[in-house]
Amino acid sequence: MRIYFLVFAAGLPAFSDARTVIQVSSDLTQNSSNVFNDNLSRLLPFDDDDAAPAGSLPTPQRRWYTEEPIPEPANDDVWTRHVRKGTRLLAEMSYSDATLAKKYSKPDNTMQSPYGDQSLKEWGYTMDDRVSWKYRNFKGLGIAKFLKRMGISDRCREEGGTWDPASITHGDPYGEKWIEEQTYKGPDGKLRRMTGARFHMAVTPEGGIMTQYLESPWVSLQIMHKANAKATELPFMRYSSDIMWAMWEHFVPERYITQIKYFITITIVNPTTLALMRRALDSVGKELTTDGVKFSMDTDEGKALLASPNGAGFAHFLNERKLQVGLKTIDFALVMQCEDEEQSPCLVFEVTKVQTPTPPPEDD
Numbered sequence: 001m002r003i004y005f006l007v008f009a010a011g012l013p014a015f016s017d018a019r020t021v022i023q024v025s026s027d028l029t030q031n032s033s034n035v036f037n038d039n040l041s042r043l044l045p046f047d048d049d050d051a052a053p054a055g056s057l058p059t060p061q062r063r064w065y066t067e068e069p070i071p072e073p074a075n076d077d078v079w080t081r082h083v084r085k086g087t088r089l090l091a092e093m094s095y096s097d098a099t100l101a102k103k104y105s106k107p108d109n110t111m112q113s114p115y116g117d118q119s120l121k122e123w124g125y126t127m128d129d130r131v132s133w134k135y136r137n138f139k140g141l142g143i144a145k146f147l148k149r150m151g152i153s154d155r156c157r158e159e160g161g162t163w164d165p166a167s168i169t170h171g172d173p174y175g176e177k178w179i180e181e182q183t184y185k186g187p188d189g190k191l192r193r194m195t196g197a198r199f200h201m202a203v204t205p206e207g208g209i210m211t212q213y214l215e216s217p218w219v220s221l222q223i224m225h226k227a228n229a230k231a232t233e234l235p236f237m238r239y240s241s242d243i244m245w246a247m248w249e250h251f252v253p254e255r256y257i258t259q260i261k262y263f264i265t266i267t268i269v270n271p272t273t274l275a276l277m278r279r280a281l282d283s284v285g286k287e288l289t290t291d292g293v294k295f296s297m298d299t300d301e302g303k304a305l306l307a308s309p310n311g312a313g314f315a316h317f318l319n320e321r322k323l324q325v326g327l328k329t330i331d332f333a334l335v336m337q338c339e340d341e342e343q344s345p346c347l348v349f350e351v352t353k354v355q356t357p358t359p360p361p362e363d364d
Helices: 076-093 097-103 144-149 217-224 240-251 271-283 300-306 312-320
Strands: 125-128 164-170 183-185 191-193 198-204 208-215 262-265 293-296 328-337 345-353
Touching: 076 271, 076 300, 076 312, 076 328, 125 240, 164 240, 198 240, 208 240, 208 312, 240 312, 271 293, 271 300, 271 328, 271 345, 293 300, 300 312, 300 328, 312 328
Parallel strands: 208 262
Antiparallel strands: 125 164, 164 198, 183 191, 198 208, 262 345, 293 328, 328 345
16 A cells, blocks of 8 residues: 655645544544534624724735735726625525525525535545644644634644544545546546545534635646646536535534534635735725734625635535525624734634525516
């Protein structure tokens, strides 16, 4: 058997312990917290009223990453497109599953995605809870103080907390062949190459999903097979919203499955997301700091951040899982700097219940 580790631009370290690989559908004993915060926003020490006038933007003094300059703000075209997309996503989150399915002419009359925990192995994925200390060390990731301030566990289960971290790889890191040589036959009967996609995430029954590192099947396939990568080789199960649901479904006990309350995405490097974050902060005369700046979804800034590459997957998660988690929407986005060595930018989205489904406009 050949054991090896993929190396990405982000510099993934080797796994550090020796537990058994989870072959996707294992039953794990859960030891969940019974304490939840009903509304994270009431705990946040941030106030939109502190925003500076539009004409008095400060000269940026801090770097967003210790070795990188502050990103340029999104231009008008990028900004407008994301505000419009965020507006649409927000409206769709307020619709019932049946209403949204009708809008998109779904033949089975539901928006629910068919993919979940049991689909991972079928589509060539391996879930592994043997993540390195880098992904279990929330203090090192710079998110521990924020979580503690919110009254949420700031540690993984192994360290006495409630978070379950795992990696999901498209391929078998412990197979006899290198991943670029591996193939699989999907449920549709077609033979495809593994892409090597890697998703590092963590979930807690206290209501949170955290994305730590994401490399999509398409990006990974182009890296692994640069000369002949084809979109037709991608697995049907390939979106982050489906991978998040597989994690949530796998680790979170059934009694907490509807208790999704917040999404966190850390160490953001996507240039479009960074540009949108910069423009949102500039619009209220703020800098990226560990205190954070809150943007309501009533604002263009909130909508643009929701529609960003690092935020849209969360909206799709809620739109595709209405039948499982209930009608939920995003209340606000928090732009903050994590307290890691790199001073990396992070986003937090608070989830709230939709009390009454909204009927779509006549022309929607």
